[in-house]
Amino acid sequence: MFKVPVHQVAGHQAIGGKLGPLVDDDGRFYKPLQSGERGSTEKAFYTSFSSNTSIPEDIRRFFPVFHGTQVLEASDGSGPCPHLVLQDIVSGHLSPSIMDIKMGANTWPPQSPEDYIARCLEKDRETTSINLGFRIEGFHIYRSKESDLWKPEKQFIKSFSAQDVRLVLKKFVSSNASPDLDLNPDCAFASIVYGGSTGILAQLRELKAWFEVQTIYRFYSCSVLMMHGKGGSGAAVKLVDFAHVVDGEGVIDHNFLGGLCSLIEFISKATQDEYPNKTCLKDSENNRSSSDNCTCE
Amino acid sequence: MFKVPVHQVAGHQAIGGKLGPLVDDDGRFYKPLQSGERGSTEKAFYTSFSSNTSIPEDIRRFFPVFHGTQVLEASDGSGPCPHLVLQDIVSGHLSPSIMDIKMGANTWPPQSPEDYIARCLEKDRETTSINLGFRIEGFHIYRSKESDLWKPEKQFIKSFSAQDVRLVLKKFVSSNASPDLDLNPDCAFASIVYGGSTGILAQLRELKAWFEVQTIYRFYSCSVLMMHGKGGSGAAVKLVDFAHVVDGEGVIDHNFLGGLCSLIEFISKATQDEYPNKTCLKDSENNRSSSDNCTCE
Numbered sequence: 241m242f243k244v245p246v247h248q249v250a251g252h253q254a255i256g257g258k259l260g261p262l263v264d265d266d267g268r269f270y271k272p273l274q275s276g277e278r279g280s281t282e283k284a285f286y287t288s289f290s291s292n293t294s295i296p297e298d299i300r301r302f303f304p305v306f307h308g309t310q311v312l313e314a315s316d317g318s319g320p321c322p323h324l325v326l327q328d329i330v331s332g333h334l335s336p337s338i339m340d341i342k343m344g345a346n347t348w349p350p351q352s353p354e355d356y357i358a359r360c361l362e363k364d365r366e367t368t369s370i371n372l373g374f375r376i377e378g379f380h381i382y383r384s385k386e387s388d389l390w391k392p393e394k395q396f397i398k399s400f401s402a403q404d405v406r407l408v409l410k411k412f413v414s415s416n417a418s419p420d421l422d423l424n425p426d427c428a429f430a431s432i433v434y435g436g437s438t439g440i441l442a443q444l445r446e447l448k449a450w451f452e453v454q455t456i457y458r459f460y461s462c463s464v465l466m467m468h469g470k471g472g473s474g475a476a477v478k479l480v481d482f483a484h485v486v487d488g489e490g491v492i493d494h495n496f497l498g499g500l501c502s503l504i505e506f507i508s509k510a511t512q513d514e515y516p517n518k519t520c521l522k523d524s525e526n527n528r529s530s531s532d533n534c535t536c537e
Numbered sequence: 538m539f540k541v542p543v544h545q546v547a548g549h550q551a552i553g554g555k556l557g558p559l560v561d562d563d564g565r566f567y568k569p570l571q572s573g574e575r576g577s578t579e580k581a582f583y584t585s586f587s588s589n590t591s592i593p594e595d596i597r598r599f600f601p602v603f604h605g606t607q608v609l610e611a612s613d614g615s616g617p618c619p620h621l622v623l624q625d626i627v628s629g630h631l632s633p634s635i636m637d638i639k640m641g642a643n644t645w646p647p648q649s650p651e652d653y654i655a656r657c658l659e660k661d662r663e664t665t666s667i668n669l670g671f672r673i674e675g676f677h678i679y680r681s682k683e684s685d686l687w688k689p690e691k692q693f694i695k696s697f698s699a700q701d702v703r704l705v706l707k708k709f710v711s712s713n714a715s716p717d718l719d720l721n722p723d724c725a726f727a728s729i730v731y732g733g734s735t736g737i738l739a740q741l742r743e744l745k746a747w748f749e750v751q752t753i754y755r756f757y758s759c760s761v762l763m764m765h766g767k768g769g770s771g772a773a774v775k776l777v778d779f780a781h782v783v784d785g786e787g788v789i790d791h792n793f794l795g796g797l798c799s800l801i802e803f804i805s806k807a808t809q810d811e812y813p814n815k816t817c818l819k820d821s822e823n824n825r826s827s828s829d830n831c832t833c834e
Contacts (some may be wrong), residue, residue: 242627301567345642345643345792346643346667346789348666349601350668365647370643370647371647372788373790373792373795375792379739401786402786402788439813444788452798452802453802455802455806490699490700490806491668491699491799491803492667492798492799494642494670494795494796494798494799495642495670495795497794497798498670498791498792498794498795498796499791499795500797501749501789501791502788502789502791502795505749505750505789506750506788507717509752509787516797
């Protein structure tokens, strides 16, 4: 009944007898409750969020549906262990390309222990977090043939510069994505995945509008998952990983929001120069039709 | 000819023979060039900004006009010293109430020396910077009588909590502002200073729209000055202090922008509960007329 998910791009993975999440055939994703405060924080977040009536429905769709917790045999064979039962957000997507982007310049909640802050700060400075307000944590990209998957090593991704991030955001929507830096990404799916009224940019802008006013939660170290199926179909944005969410206490999550604005600007810019006359991403926000003489800079 | 400015609320002040800025009667503000990199960075910023044709005129008005540099006798009597010659942004305002707000959760440019980062980070965590994305650096508020000024000590301001910031943002637009925490601010000028199509919120939202796309500069440790004259007249926003501005390198200033969004939300919220039936600040963005049954939450 339970299987190891094939489409996980970051986080602990249930490979080689290690503890990791499981999925079933009914579209559910079983995430082992992390030990200590992380597990209790994530469970508390899902419980609070799923019952909070002030969350707009349009925003709720960006979060995995929560089905409670369930004790089941851990993937590492260590015995029964409590799992969060969540919607399997990639279920139903055939060959989905996925990118996991950890949001915020600062990944540490302000009240964390000193040694945790120091470790996070070091990672935030070594990666693009401090510079860009986000960092790519993992991704995999399907190419033309269904079996042809490019999934780079963690270490490769960790060393990304801002320029690498720009390039990978293009490769993510290309039919010729590859580790070969000399091969120019064709951005074949850029307009369908990123652009348009239902594309990823439109979805990120909806999220942004909510983050400009919501003061309920602060999402430290949370990820934006971007995904799309073959040919750029079904582009979707989801938020995952809530082990470091804290109470907003009446203050907006300026850390997440700043990174989100940066990601939006990055995706717009990174793809604009590739197809300036195909679709004007800036215009797509207002659902204006694309035209050959569109003048977005 | 040169005088010590009476309306300075933060920064080095030319009092008791110390080195600080001077003003003249022609509306110019002479800021001593800081030693080392800070001075050269600030001069380089003003030089770059004043000649950059890609800055929209609507945005340029938020910055002091730059008139070059001039060597003049330092305010501390230490001899001739180079000064930045700037527009005196409070010149022409009678009895201006002023607030200096240092922007960004992180006040340190990423490439700074380790000891500088450590010192900044400590201050950012001790004050409201990390929590709110901004901190109040200084302010003074004129009350009913022209001579009646409330200008608190630096130490008092440094210890502000988020709740104190909320309260002071109300006092800033009240006719009965005082250090007495039990005296409720009357928010007499809130709608005229913060609201409306030319008020401070509208101006901050204009700035925000620019920060969402500009990738030329990153304004670390820069301040937003908010000011208004007697009775709430002439509400204005200016940016000052550019000693830590760095090249944007194609990335938006998500650190400043996040803090700006937080400040906008804070001012909206802090004043809404005081006069929900007078003016609806959220609606004022769209220049809709206020009404007694306005329903902004």
